[in-house]
Each structure stands twice: as C-alpha cells, then as structure tokens.
Amino acid sequence: MADPRAHKMPDQANLVGTRLGNYRLEKVIGRGRMGVVYLAQDEALLRPTAIKLLAWSAAEAGGHDPVQWFLTEARLIARLNHPDVVQIYGAARQGDHCYIAMEYVAGLSAEATVAREGPFPPERATHVLLKAASALYAAHLSGIVHRDVKPGNLLLGSAGVVKLSDFGMALGTAGRWTPSAHVRVGTPYYTAPEVWRGEAASPASDIYSLGATYFHLLTGRPPYEGEDLLSIERAHLRAPVPDPRKVVPGLPASCALLVERALSKSPKDRHTSAEVLSREGRKILEDLASPPKGTSSVAVRAPLPPAAPIPRVALEQSTPGFSPAPPPLAKTLGFARRPFLALDPAEPFRLEPLASVQRRLLEGLADPAAALVAVTGGPGSGAGPLCRATARLLASRRVLAAARDDRPGETILAQLCRAAGVADPGGEEARASALIERISADRRAEAEPTLVLLDGVAVPGSVSGLARLVAAALFTRSFQIVLAGEPRLVPALVRAGLDLPAGRVAEVSVPRFGPEETSRYVRGWLEATLAPGAPPLLVSPDASLLLAHRSSGAVERVNCIAENMLMLAAAEKSRVLTSWNAWAASDTERWTETRALAEMPRRPEPWPSPEILAVLGACRRAAEMPPWPRET
Amino acid sequence: MLIPPLIAKLPEVKSAVVADLGGAVVEVLRERDGEGAAAVIGFLWSTAAEAGDHLGLGALRLVSYAGPARGAVVASAGSRLVAAFVEPTSSLSSVEKLLAGALERKEA
Numbered sequence: 001m002a003d004p005r006a007h008k009m010p011d012q013a014n015l016v017g018t019r020l021g022n023y024r025l026e027k028v029i030g031r032g033r034m035g036v037v038y039l040a041q042d043e044a045l046l047r048p049t050a051i052k053l054l055a056w057s058a059a060e061a062g063g064h065d066p067v068q069w070f071l072t073e074a075r076l077i078a079r080l081n082h083p084d085v086v087q088i089y090g091a092a093r094q095g096d097h098c099y100i101a102m103e104y105v106a107g108l109s110a111e112a113t114v115a116r117e118g119p120f121p122p123e124r125a126t127h128v129l130l131k132a133a134s135a136l137y138a139a140h141l142s143g144i145v146h147r148d149v150k151p152g153n154l155l156l157g158s159a160g161v162v163k164l165s166d167f168g169m170a171l172g173t174a175g176r177w178t179p180s181a182h183v184r185v186g187t188p189y190y191t192a193p194e195v196w197r198g199e200a201a202s203p204a205s206d207i208y209s210l211g212a213t214y215f216h217l218l219t220g221r222p223p224y225e226g227e228d229l230l231s232i233e234r235a236h237l238r239a240p241v242p243d244p245r246k247v248v249p250g251l252p253a254s255c256a257l258l259v260e261r262a263l264s265k266s267p268k269d270r271h272t273s274a275e276v277l278s279r280e281g282r283k284i285l286e287d288l289a290s291p292p293k294g295t296s297s298v299a300v301r302a303p304l305p306p307a308a309p310i311p312r313v314a315l316e317q318s319t320p321g322f323s324p325a326p327p328p329l330a331k332t333l334g335f336a337r338r339p340f341l342a343l344d345p346a347e348p349f350r351l352e353p354l355a356s357v358q359r360r361l362l363e364g365l366a367d368p369a370a371a372l373v374a375v376t377g378g379p380g381s382g383a384g385p386l387c388r389a390t391a392r393l394l395a396s397r398r399v400l401a402a403a404r405d406d407r408p409g410e411t412i413l414a415q416l417c418r419a420a421g422v423a424d425p426g427g428e429e430a431r432a433s434a435l436i437e438r439i440s441a442d443r444r445a446e447a448e449p450t451l452v453l454l455d456g457v458a459v460p461g462s463v464s465g466l467a468r469l470v471a472a473a474l475f476t477r478s479f480q481i482v483l484a485g486e487p488r489l490v491p492a493l494v495r496a497g498l499d500l501p502a503g504r505v506a507e508v509s510v511p512r513f514g515p516e517e518t519s520r521y522v523r524g525w526l527e528a529t530l531a532p533g534a535p536p537l538l539v540s541p542d543a544s545l546l547l548a549h550r551s552s553g554a555v556e557r558v559n560c561i562a563e564n565m566l567m568l569a570a571a572e573k574s575r576v577l578t579s580w581n582a583w584a585a586s587d588t589e590r591w592t593e594t595r596a597l598a599e600m601p602r603r604p605e606p607w608p609s610p611e612i613l614a615v616l617g618a619c620r621r622a623a624e625m626p627p628w629p630r631e632t
Numbered sequence: 633m634l635i636p637p638l639i640a641k642l643p644e645v646k647s648a649v650v651a652d653l654g655g656a657v658v659e660v661l662r663e664r665d666g667e668g669a670a671a672v673i674g675f676l677w678s679t680a681a682e683a684g685d686h687l688g689l690g691a692l693r694l695v696s697y698a699g700p701a702r703g704a705v706v707a708s709a710g711s712r713l714v715a716a717f718v719e720p721t722s723s724l725s726s727v728e729k730l731l732a733g734a735l736e737r738k739e740a
Binding site: 605 | 652
C-alpha cells in the first residue's frame with residue numbers, strides 16, 4: 001500500500017456539484033486549517049449537511065499522515081455527544097477525497113456576527129459564553145482540550161443555538177501526536193500565557209481563551225491587540241487584564257469580574273473548571289434579568305374590550321390561584337397560603353430561576369417581529385404551566401391554547417380548532433388552514449396579535465400542520481406562537497423541515513434546578529407562604545441536595561416533594577427539614593390530598609442507612625462538601 | 633477530629649456537633665439527629681452574627697443558650713462551628729471556658 005503521506009492533496013475548493021457518498025456539494029462555506037468546508041445536501045435524509053474536506057498536504061502535516069490526522073479529528077468529535085458541540089454524522093474516504101460529514105448550523109460565527117452587528121449586549125454575550133462553557137466542560141470531562149477557542153469557532157444558529165466547532169487543534173490531547181513543547185497552538189488573540197511560554201495546553205488554557213472570547217463579544221475586539229505577533233505575545237504574558245467597561249462603558253461589573261478571573265495570567269487563579277465559570281455566568285444572567293428595585297420589568301398591558309369572536313380560553317380554570325394552606329400545614333407549621341402549588345394569575349413569577357424564564361418569554365413576545373417563542377425543558381420542567389401562567393399576564397391578547405395531554409386521542413391542532421370555535425375539517429393541514437383563516441379574520445378587530453399556545457408539541461407528529469401555522473405567523477404577523485416542549489424542540493423542528501429564520505424565532509429554556517437553585521426556590525416559597533410572625537422553617541443543606549437529586553431538578557417534582565416534606569415535618573412537629581424528609585417524601589403523589597398525618601412514615605433509626613448514605617455521599621462529593629460524618 | 637477531646641470527655645457534655653457555616657453537619661458525637669442540630673446551629677450563628685454586628689460586638693466567637701435543664705455552647709473555629717450540648721446548665725460557664733480555650737490553643 002502506498003504511503004498516504006506521499007499523496008498530493010487535490011484542489012478541494014472547486015468541487016461544487018460533486019457527489020461524495022450521499023452528499024452533493026453545493027457551495028464552499030468555510031476554510032479551516034486542514035480543510036475546506038462545503039454546504040452539501042444529504043440526498044438520502046434530505047437535510048443540509050456540512051462536509052469538511054481534507055485539503056492539507058503531507059508537507060504541512062509535520063511528518064504525520066494527514067488522512068489519519070483528519071480522521072482522528074472526526075473520531076475525537078464523535079466522542080462528544082453534546083447539544084452545544086457540532087455533531088458528526090460520519091467520516092469516509094472516496095478516491096482522493098477524505099471528508100467528515102457534520103451537522104450544518106445555518107448562521108454565522110460569533111466573530112462574523114460581531115463584525116456585522118457590533119458588540120453583543122451582555123445578555124447575549126453571556127448566553128453564548130454559557131453555551132460554549134457547557135460544551136467545553138463536556139470536552140474536558142472526556143479528556144479533550146480544544147486549544148483553539150475563539151469567536152470564529154462559535155457558530156450561532158437561529159433561536160439562540162450556539163455550537164462549538166473545529167476540534168482540529170485538539171488532536172494533541174487525543175493521544176496521537178503531542179506537539180513538541182515549543183509549538184504554540186491556537187489563535188494568537190485568544191491564546192493563554194502558559195501556551196505562549198511553550199507549556200502544554202490544558203482545560204485552564206481553554207478557559208483563558210473563552211474569557212478572551214467573552215471580552216471580544218462584549219467589546220467587539222480581542223483583549224490584546226498588537227501590531228505584530230511579538231507585541232500580542234507580550235501583552236498576554238505581562239499586560240494587566242483589560243477592563244471591558246473601558247471599551248463599552250455601562251457594562252455590568254460582574255461581566256468585567258468574570259473576564260478578569262478567566263484571563264488571569266496564572267492558570268490556578270482562573271475558574272477551576274468550565275462548570276465553575278458557567279455558574280458565574282448564570283449569576284450574571286440572573287442579575288441582568290432582575291429588575292431594578294422598586295420597578296417591575298413586566299409591562300402588563302391594559303385589557304381591551306372583549307369584542308372579538310374567538311373565545312378566550314379559561315386558563316384560570318386549569319391552574320388555580322393562591323390557595324389557603326391545607327390544615328396540617330396551617331395549624332402545625334403556621335402557613336398562611338399553600339406553598340409549592342399555585343401561580344397567582346394576577347402576578348408574574350417572583351421566584352428564580354422561573355422569574356427569569358418568564359421575563360425572557362415576555363420579552364420575546366413583546367418583539368413584534370417574533371413569530372415563534374419556544375419554551376423548552378425536560379419532563380416536569382414546568383414549561384407548559386409557565387407558558388399558561390404567562391399568557392394570563394397578557395390580558396390584552398387573545399389567547400388560543402391547547403395541550404397535548406388534555407385530550408390524548410386528539411391532535412393538538414384539533415384541540416386548537418375546538419378552542420377557536422372552528423369546525424374541525426379533518427387533517428392537520430386543513431386544520432391549520434382553517435385556524436389561520438379564523439385568526440387572520442379576527443386580527444382586524446384586535447390591536448395586538450393573537451397568542452397561540454401549544455403545550456407538548458411532538459416532533460415529527462405535529463409538524464405538517466405546525467409548519468403551515470408557523471409560516472402564516474411569519475408572513476401575516478397576525479399571531480405569535482408559543483410552543484412548550486422538550487429540550488431541542490427548535491432544532492428538531494428545523495430538522496423536520498420547518499423554516500425558522502433567525503431573528504423571528506426565540507428559544508427560552510427552563511433550567512433544571514441544581515442544589516443551590518433548589519435551596520433558593522424552596523426558601524423563597526417558604527418565605528412567601530408562611531404567616532407573618534411564624535417561626536422560620538429550616539432546610540438542611542443535605543435536604544436540599546437530596547431534594548435536587550430526587551426531583552432530577554424538575555420544578556414540578558420539586559414542588560411535589562417539597563410539599564410532602566412539609567407534611568412529614570408537620571407529622572413530626574419539627575421545623576427542620578432534613579435529608580430524611582427529602583428521601584421519604586419523594587413520592588409522585590401529593591400527600592396533602594391523599595394522606596392523613598397519622599399515616600406519615602416515621603424516621604428509621606439509625607438514619608441514614610448505608611444505601612442512602614452512598615447517595616448522600618455522592619451528592620456531597622458533587623457539591624464539594626465534606627463526607628457525611630461517622631459517629632466519633 | 634474537630635471536637636476537642638477535652639470537651640468530648642466531659643461528663644456534662646451530653647453530645648456535640650460540628651457544622652459548617654451553611655449548616656451542613658461535619659462531625660457528630662453522641663447526637664441522634666446531627667444533621668438537624670447542625671442546620672439549627674448554622675441558622676443560629678448567622679442570626680446571632682447579624683445581631684452581633686448591629687450591637688458592635690465585632691467578629692462573633694461564642695454564643696451560649698440555656699434552657700431549664702439543658703444548655704448549648706456554640707463556638708466558631710474558622711469555617712466551622714463547634715456546638716456542645718450541656719447538662720446540667722450550671723456547668724455551662726465552665727464548658728464555655730474550656731471550649732474557648734481549646735479552640736484558641738488549636739488556632740495557635
């Protein structure tokens with residue numbers, strides 16, 4: 001067999017129309033260090049695909065086999081299965097062509113977007129930072145250092161999609177060819193000081209590059225600019241970390257603090273992991289979402305006269321307002337109102353992180369250009385109830401709502417027809433047409449577009465009719481669609497053929513609660529619902545850890561378990577909620593409706609048993625807490 | 633071991649708990665519900681520290697509570713809180729002194 005290093009690489013930039021496997025190359029969309037990237041059509045699956053073709057000669061490969069190097073990149077990315085990393089569909093060799101088929105992200109890189117639109121607002125920059133940090137954390141857990149994190153390697157798709165791409169420089173960590181120490185990798189503007197010094201790249205150097213990228217997104221330029229490579233190198237090694245507020249006055253101090261820490265000259269002074277950096281980024285977003293004291297960020301509009309013919313959906317019937325506390329919680333623990341249950345239809349959410357999600361949903365709907373806002377979250381995330389509660393705030397809007405679970409035998413569009421008072425014509429596309437006609441006719445009598453709320457959209461089940469609805473929302477601006485569904489709903493809709501242009505579609509995700517969010521959320525509910533003057537109820541840190549663990553961070557499960565914990569506390573006449581309460585209360589039913597206090601389980605002695613101790617120990621390790629103590 | 637052995641051996645000290653400042657249990661001696669006790673100690677300390685600030689006491693070092701039959705001494709040891717539960721309450725002041733002294737020696 002011939003030595004592949006001896007191959008002369010053919011010209012790869014002029015292959016439009018060529019077919020490689022199932023892929024027909026359509027146009028060149030990029031050029032990387034090792035290859036040319038084409039937009040191609042997968043003619044079997046009928047989806048756009050990015051094809052990266054090797055265009056790298058043995059001479060450039062420093063003695064390595066370029067084909068093997070290229071395929072190693074493919075295998076490396078394939079090891080990562082993360083929503084924020086460009087996914088790989090396959091890799092193959094056909095004749096002289098060696099290629100990787102990858103997920104196509106319709107959009108520009110963050111670098112190109114900043115060049116076109118200017119610096120990002122802090123919310124957007126932080127959102128991109130969080131997505132990139134999440135992808136990096138997954139890579140680092142897999143033992144992969146990216147080595148070339150920069151705005152040019154962050155692809156921005158529609159609806160807030162961010163993908164980390166180009167793991168070509170990560171090959172040194174894949175264990176095949178570690179570059180010699182003096183070979184610097186990465187792009188100068190974003191390269192960490194230790195890498196400039198010739199030390200090996202590490203997760204900490206990726207964090208530095210991500211910090212430099214964040215600086216670029218916030219300010220429109222990299223942190224250290226210079227006339228030549230030497231001056232850039234000197235700045236990375238010795239210059240003080242620049243303050244982005246000197247470039248863009250008015251940026252929050254928290255953004256500058258994150259930059260300062262991530263760009264520390266010494267790796268040990270940086271965030272200890274991409275996850276730690278994410279936590280700081282999430283706090284920035286929370287702070288940005290909090291309205292200034294004494295003001296409300298939610299503009300609730302004055303209601304219009306109820307004259308339009310589409311019946312208003314009785315949302316209030318599906319979710320009760322604040323209820324009085326059940327007797328055991330009122331009498332024994334001093335609750336004035338029932339916690340962990342109701343949403344007040346007259347008020348916005350007050351507890352984080354749901355308050356931030358609701359604000360973002362309202363902001364999305366306030367943009368007249370927005371045709372579709374997707375609110376996504378895992379099972380029990382509360383995405384659907386949150387959308388319904390938010391719709392109640394928009395008193396001036398006509399709301400048409402349907403939920404998949406309301407009538408399991410009926411499609412969501414059939415339910416929507418019923419809600420709109422439209423005779424069901426049968427067939428999803430016909431239903432969509434009838435709905436569009438009805439809504440468009442009503443639009444003439446309305447000051448604001450109708451809100452169409454679909455909870456539990458199944459892909460591809462609902463797509464044919466939904467595609468028509470979305471297209472109508474885009475072109476007529478008669479209505480806006482809110483979809484509540486599973487994570488990755490928007491990419492799934494795009495894959496299923498929906499055309500969702502950037503700028504007209506927004507995605508808001510309901511986060512899973514970690515132990516800290518769970519603790520804050522539970523304390524928030526307790527403070528809001530205990531009667532004035534009632535003694536405090538304490539929640540031990542281990543109870544919060546187990547509650548987050550047993551609920552899988554889904555808010556609807558947190559609500560159920562937390563209320564059951566209170567029932568247990570009432571039975572024991574205790575004001576301290578411990579890991580025992582969290583463990584025993586992890587039932588799927590709410591005990592307030594099904595159990596009397598006398599039937600509550602009793603705490604076993606000793607507590608915890610070895611099996612539960614193992615779970616507690618794992619939760620404590622994940623939270624960087626000391627192990628559960630043994631009796632001394 | 634964070635509970636000073638001198639304190640652990642005192643017959644008046646019926647039980648003891650070490651908590652972190654967030655109220656997580658770190659060490660337990662003869663205490664049936666160390667987790668619950670630690671949560672209460674963490675809450676107590678944060679509340680007492682706030683009150684101490686208002687009163688101009690400076691950094692809080694030790695707090696004692698006494699009921700009719702049982703008392704508790706809580707002392708700060710860096711990022712940890714050491715609590716000793718004492719019976720009878722007449723022994724509270726001597727346990728206070730011993731605990732404060734033991735923690736000071738440890739710091740030194």
